[in-house]
Amino acid sequence: MTEAMNELVELLNVFAVLSLMAVGGGTAVIPQMEHETVAVHHWVSSTQFASIYSLGQLAPGPNMSMVGIIGYHAAGAAGFFLVLFAFYFPACMLTYVVSHIWDSYRDNPWRDAVQRGLAPITIGLMLAGVYAVGKTASFNLDRPLWFNGVTLGFGLAIVVLLFWKRINPAILILACGAIGWYVLR
Numbered sequence: 001m002t003e004a005m006n007e008l009v010e011l012l013n014v015f016a017v018l019s020l021m022a023v024g025g026g027t028a029v030i031p032q033m034e035h036e037t038v039a040v041h042h043w044v045s046s047t048q049f050a051s052i053y054s055l056g057q058l059a060p061g062p063n064m065s066m067v068g069i070i071g072y073h074a075a076g077a078a079g080f081f082l083v084l085f086a087f088y089f090p091a092c093m094l095t096y097v098v099s100h101i102w103d104s105y106r107d108n109p110w111r112d113a114v115q116r117g118l119a120p121i122t123i124g125l126m127l128a129g130v131y132a133v134g135k136t137a138s139f140n141l142d143r144p145l146w147f148n149g150v151t152l153g154f155g156l157a158i159v160v161l162l163f164w165k166r167i168n169p170a171i172l173i174l175a176c177g178a179i180g181w182y183v184l185r
Helices: 003-021 026-040 046-058 063-104 109-138 145-164 169-184
Strands: none
Touching: 003 026, 003 063, 026 046, 026 063, 026 109, 046 063, 046 109, 046 169, 109 145, 145 169
């Protein structure tokens, strides 16, 4: 097999597994996705990953369509389409099959227990994703300490604003991007 074909197979394997691990949404697998794409396969840098994730949150449509950009970085247009397929198709098929089984047990008492048990797991996985992206976006040893302090301040300010007021996160991303461009250039 050629090197390009091996890369496509690796992309397919990584993103198909991530798809099946995405309990509660794609945000739950962000730490593992970052590890695989940055540390293991070196498809993108940690800074690129944080930027791609931020753009995915800002862009219209499903926020996890950002995986296509990672595929594009790794293997061009073929990687883009293959990664989108690998990330969405397995989860869609699993959801389809499980939903039919789940509906057949709608009157069973264990069904509610399973749902209540999965809720904290899902929240924990999502918080791990927020931590992984926040750490990557706020701390970079290649930058001066004051720069990391400013980016950490942005992150903490966003957390406070989101808990205090109901604000569209896209507006906050754009505002921090504009302020960051002005302050950190």
